[in-house]
Structure formats: C-alpha cells, structure tokens
Amino acid sequence: MSGPGPAVRTVTGDVAPSALGVCDAHDHLFLRSPRLPGQELDSVRAAAAELAAFREAGGRSVVQWTPHGMGRRAAELPALARAADLRVVAATGLHQAVHYDEDDLAALRARGLAALFVRELTDGIADSGVRAGLIKVAGGFHSLDAHARWTMTAAAEAHHATGAPVAVHLELGTGAQDVLDLLCADLEVPPAKVIFGHLNRFPDLEVHLRAAAAGAYLAFDGPSRAHHATDWRMPEAVRTLTEAGHGSQLLLGGDTTTSAARSVHEGPGMPHLLRGVRPRLERAVGKDLVDRMLTANPAAAFAVEWPV
Template identity: 75%
Template sequence: MGAAAVRTVLGDVEPGGLGACDAHDHLFLRSPQLPGQELDSVAAAAAELAAFRAEGGRSVVQWTPHGMGRRAADLPGLARTTGVRIVAATGLHQAVHYAPDLLRELGDGDPDVLAAVFVRELTQGIGDTGVRAGLIKVAGGFHALDAHARWTMTAAAGAHLATGAPIAVHLELGTGVLDVLDLLCGELEVPPNKVILGHLNRSPDLEVHREAASAGAWLAFDGPSRANHATDWRMPDTVRALADAGHGDQLLLGGDTTTAGARAVNGGPGMPHLLRRVRPRLEAAVGKELVDRIVTVNAGRAFGVVWPG
C-alpha cells in the first residue's frame, strides 16, 4: 500500500505539503439559484488567490461539483501563476442547481451510473482536461434527505469504496448531520473519517457536533461572515468546546465564497478573511498551536488518500 496523498490539479502531493489551507471554497461557481452572482472570471479568481496568498494561504479546496461551472481546465494555470495549490471536486449538489436533462444524463436515480462518473473524474480526469478531482461533494436538504440526496450519496459511497476519496457534504443550514452519518457511515459503510461535514457553524448545536465528532467524522466550519447565520461570533466558543472534548484534530476551516459580491476583490470578505480575521480570533479562543493544526495538518489528513493504481 502506498502513502496517502492529496490530489491537486497539478498532481498528488503529500498531506503535509498543503500549508495554510482554505478547506472549502469556490473559485468558479454557477447556479440558477444565484443569478447574476456567478463566479466565472479567471482574472477575478487569480486576484482572489493572490489576496489569499498574501495573507499566508497556500492551498484551496474547491467544492464546486459536476455541472456547476467549475472550469477545471483553468485550475492548473491558476495554481501555477499564483503559487496556491488547488484541489478540485467531483460530485453533485442539490437538484435545484441543475436542469432536469443533465440529471437524466447522469442516470437520475441510478447510483451506479453516477458513481462511474465520479470515479472517472477522480482517476482519469474531468472531461478532457486531464485534471483529476480530489474529493466528492454531495448535499443534504434542510433537516432531511430526499430521494436526490440518497441517490447522490449512494453514488458517492460507491465512488469512495472504489477510490478512497473523501466525501464532503453540504449540510443545508448545518442541519441533517445525524441523518447523513446514518446513511453514509451506517447503511452505506463509508468510514466516518472519510466524511467531511460542511457548514456546521450555521447550526451551532453542540450536542450534535459532539455526536458527529465522536462517530469519527470531520467537522468543517466554513462560510464565515454570512448575514443572518450564526457564524463568526459563535465559532470560537464552538471550536473551544469541541477541542476541550478532545476533537481538535477533527476540525477544518473554510471560507465558502459563493457569489461575486462576496469576493475580497469586490469588497467582500472573500478568501483572505479566513486568515486575516477568523484565524486570529480563533487563536485568542483556543491558542495558536491548535489553529495552526486545524488549517495545515488537519486539512492534509482530511483530504489525504491512498489512491488506487
């Protein structure tokens, strides 16, 4: 068995080589749910990465999945010119983000067809770009898992079992945590340490967080500075409580920039905010040593895989 590696758009790297990592963000994103706010400019993505690097950032994990404008062909050039490692995703978001025709092409309801797409993008490349994905992104609903979520998660589990790739889960407003774990880790037998639960900061239910951590999953606090969400001001207390409970080595931080207006280059917090403002606030709450581990060591372990072949 080989050593674990993080699959970036420029090739596999050792988990310890990520440096300060934004564990969940978007350089490119397009959805009918966000009209007029598309992330589709290569120049803007380059500027955002440069601003992130200026704050000490060295790696970004893009959670943009299949069919949402991830522009895989542009990612290697951005990684080279900015010096920031980029990890791309395969996977599928909620049904509202797609045209019905695309879902039918992907085998709507047939997990084997969709799993084959995920495996191909993880092992061979996204389209004809040669860029291989390094994670599978799927999504739950608000306090529930509908038929679409069960289909995509079943496909993700199949692709994980074939490749070892981690499964990153969008939790709608941070809900449905235990249902996701029951399905992925119970029914579908995905090891909990290969499941990354996103957006937990949006529903700061500490008991649920502790239960998920005790099961062995990764807990991602991503998307700070969202209006009307329990984000920045509660995150330090939540992180401290989980660290005190012995789960500091299972925590991840991300920015989750999903609209053009949220980018730093357009006056929003953007990717740099994670290191410029969120990181020192967390350091004041739990200490620099733990926060350093969260943004470097933890990210490498969460996305590191012993890839087949």
C-alpha cells in the same frame, strides 16, 4: 508525487499531505447556479486575483468544493494554481437537485453517477486532464430526499473504489445524523472519510459533539459570507469540541459563493479566513489549535491511498 503512501490529489498532481501548508479547506473559485443569478463566479481574472490575495495573506492551498455541473472550469485550475504558487484541489460530486436542470439530471441517471465520479477522480474531469481530489454531495434541510440518497449512494460507491473523501453540504447545518446513518452505517463509508460542511450554521453543540464522536471531520466554513448569525458561536464550538478530544477533526474554510463576496470586489473573500477569522480564533482557543485546524487537519482529511 509518486510511490506508495497517502497523497492529496491536486489539480497539478498528487502531493504529500504536508505540502498543503495553510489550507482553506472549503472554498470556490468558480461557481454557477440558477439559485444565485447574477452572482456567478466565472471570471478567470477575478479568480486569479483572489488566489493572489489569499497567497499574500499566508495561504498555501485551497480546496474547491464546486461539484459537477456548476461551472467548475477545471481546465483553468492548473494555470491558476501555478500562477499563484498554490495547491488547488478540485471536486467531483453533485449538489442538491435545485441547482440543475431536470434534463441534465436525467442524463446523469442514464450515464451512471458513480461511474462519473470515479472517472473524474481517476482519469480527469471531461477532457481537462484535471483529476478531482474529493467527492461533494449535499443533504436537505433536516432531511435527505431521494436525490440526496441517490447522490450519496453514488458517492459511497466512488469512495469504495478510490478512497476519496466525501464532503457533505449540510443545508443550514442540519441533518448530520441522517447523513451518518446513510453514508456511514448503511453504505459503509468510514466516518473519518466524511467531511461535514456548514455544521457551524446549526450551533447545537450536542449535534456537533455527536458528529465528531462518530469520527467525521467538521468544517467550520462560510465566515467570509455576509453576516451569518451564528459566526459568533464558532469559538465556543471549537473550544467545546477540542476539550472533548476532537481538535484533530476541525477544519476552516471561507466558502465564497458569490462574486460580491470576493475580496477583489470589496467583500471579505478568501483572505478574511486568515486576516479576520484566524486571529479571532487564536485569541479564543490559542494559536497552536488554530494552526492545526489550518494545516495538519486538512492534510489528514484530504489524504488518500489512491489506487491509481
């Protein structure tokens, strides 16, 4: 895509927001962390099969929230997207400190984190030529430690330079107000450019309503993971938020983070979002709203007036 106007930055180039179609707004094709030993998502073949299964279920785009240093395999993403005939969006950013070696973090401090984020958004990830379309950062459990404040400060700087949305991992769904206070009030990132992940894992509707009233997007993600105790509360939360006027701010994602959770390894995986979660939500809140959560809402959430 060329010319002025909002675009979603995918691994195969910028596209009109409407080109996303049915979107898994938070998932992972590749992921590696010392916190998940033996469960790495690092197989190109398995990623290709998972994308094909999602495409067969009706999916048309996937947003990978895997940030810097966690095995993104950015160079593999364009071929995978083309083979599956899907749009794929990659992320820059940084997760919690526990996912990294201290020497790697020290090197990032020396290089300048915001500059890295901007470079991956505008020039490409390493030498892959693949540009990221969002910034992923993370809070802690009911808190923001020094690492989270450092990464969010860098994310805000990168947002101001590029317009990229900032996607936030909320640990067990907590800390949304702390993030709003830092990222939006102090660092002046517009709330409409902030996407909260995992807020559904802390099913306090007052917290959900406050985050939505501030203007942020809420990603109801992770139902493809095994037995989250709060999954059954999702329809109630979606209904309450919609009745309060926030239906245009809700997203859906699978957040497949382990090899065993993939559909190609007999887990629910990406297709579960459309084959399991979608019909359940449609019965509870109606097809029109769920269609909006899967199409129009992610198109708006990830659209950017990119400077370059």
